[in-house]
Amino acid sequence: xxxxxxxxxxxxGATSGLGRALAHQLAKSGSRVLIHGRSxxxxxxxxxxxxxxxxxDRLDVVLADLAELRQVERLANDVQLRCDRLDVLVNxxxxxxxxxxGRREESPDGIELRFAVNxxxxxxxxxxxxxxxxxxxxxxxxxxxxAGQHPIDFxxxxxxxxxxxxxxxxxxKLAQIMFTFDLAEELRGHGVTVNALHPATYxxxxxxxxxxxxxxxxxxxxxEATMRLVADPGLDEVTGxxxxxxxxxxxxxxxYDEQGxxxxxxxxxxxIEQARG
Numbered sequence: 675x676x677x678x679x680x681x682x683x684x685x686x687g688a689t690s691g692l693g694r695a696l697a698h699q700l701a702k703s704g705s706r707v708l709i710h711g712r713s714x715x716x717x718x719x720x721x722x723x724x725x726x727x728x729x730x731d732r733l734d735v736v737l738a739d740l741a742e743l744r745q746v747e748r749l750a751n752d753v754q755l756r757c758d759r760l761d762v763l764v765n766x767x768x769x770x771x772x773x774x775x776g777r778r779e780e781s782p783d784g785i786e787l788r789f790a791v792n793x794x795x796x797x798x799x800x801x802x803x804x805x806x807x808x809x810x811x812x813x814x815x816x817x818x819x820x821a822g823q824h825p826i827d828f829x830x831x832x833x834x835x836x837x838x839x840x841x842x843x844x845x846x847k848l849a850q851i852m853f854t855f856d857l858a859e860e861l862r863g864h865g866v867t868v869n870a871l872h873p874a875t876y877x878x879x880x881x882x883x884x885x886x887x888x889x890x891x892x893x894x895x896x897x898e899a900t901m902r903l904v905a906d907p908g909l910d911e912v913t914g915x916x917x918x919x920x921x922x923x924x925x926x927x928x929x930y931d932e933q934g935x936x937x938x939x940x941x942x943x944x945x946i947e948q949a950r951g
Contacts, residue, residue: 675761675812675907679704682757682810683904684803686710686740686796687767689720691879692818692896696764697733698724699897700904706732708753710767712739740767740795741781743949750802759810762904763803765796765850766818771843778837783949786832788839792846797853797942804861811865812910815857816903821872821918823848823926828937851916851925852935853942858914867913873899874919895919 675681683700687693689711700707701724709724711717717735725733734756738749753760769791772779781790800807800815807813824844827833833842854870861868874891899919903909916925928934 675814675905675910677704678905681705681761682708682759683762683764684708684710684736684753684760685764685766686799689713689716692873692877692893692900693764693766694720695893695897696766696900696904698727699901701725701728701730701733703905704730704732706734708734708736708756710736710738710749712737740799741783741787741791743783743790743794743798743946746795746798747802750799753803754806757806760803760806760813761810762814762816763800763807764816764818764900764904765800766900767795768792768818768846769843771839774839776839778833778842783945785945785949786842788842788846789832789849792843793849793853794942794945796850798946800853800857804866807866808861808864813866814904815854815866815868816900817850817854817868817870818873818900819850819854819870819916820844820847821875823851823929825926825928826934826938828934828941831941848926848929849938851929852938854916855914855929856935856939862913867909867911869903869909869913869915869917870925871899871903871917872919872923873897 683705685693685697688697688709697707721733736752738745779787781787822844824841826845851870858868873896877891877893877896915922
């Protein structure tokens with residue numbers, strides 16, 4: 675990969691938790707960082723805080739609510755207008771399982787909300803930015819997934835019946851890993867690696883606290899594990915892997931089912947087309 679000062683990196687969900695800390699570390703290393711958020715005020719506050727702490731003047735704010743696919747498309751367009759290269763895309767933005775006993779929610783496009791934000795937004799954004807990533811090769815895609823995984827029920831992927839927030843979250847994270855494996859195969863030999871990771875267990879984030887879970891891991895641990903996939907030169911040729919923190923690990927079995935991954939691709943394409951109207 676290029677030196678840190680030569681890199682342009684997009685971090686989604688960069689205004690809080692792991693994403694914010696990761697953006698800080700990347701700015702400290704000298705990289706140009708695109709700070710993504712939903713709120714213009716919070717994103718600018720994040721940019722100003724990181725700039726003051728690191729002295730970096732290579733920080734840009736990009737805005738989108740990833741629950742809405744049209745905004746995902748605007749985000750991709752914004753990135754391509756601002757940048758002539760993209761060395762790393764970190765799909766970090768996500769929402770947790772919600773409070774225990776929480777109700778099922780839908781995105782503005784009528785898609786189960788956790789599936790929409792945690793998986794489909796990153797799937798769509800990555801494909802839209804794929805030409806820029808290929809033109810910037812060597813480049814990397816890092817998908818921040820989770821050890822919490824659940825098989826997708828393709829008879830009811832939107833969980834219209836028997837909804838459980840923890841299962842919706844875990845299903846969306848498995849979908850993210852399935853996408854990782856698919857895209858890694860598609861881009862193998864083209865200079866773009868694609869990997870996923872579980873960064874740390876129950877980091878002290880708003881997502882974990884909302885779920886009523888006592889934090890175990892730290893955000894610093896998550897940053898270290900994610901930075902490894904972003905920047906470690908020893909991983910230049912590593913692609914199509916799922917890491918539990920820093921250890922290559924086997925995901926849930928459905929992730930290796932080619933038929934299941936085909937069904938997920940077909941479902942994703944259908945949902946995107948429906949959202950476009």
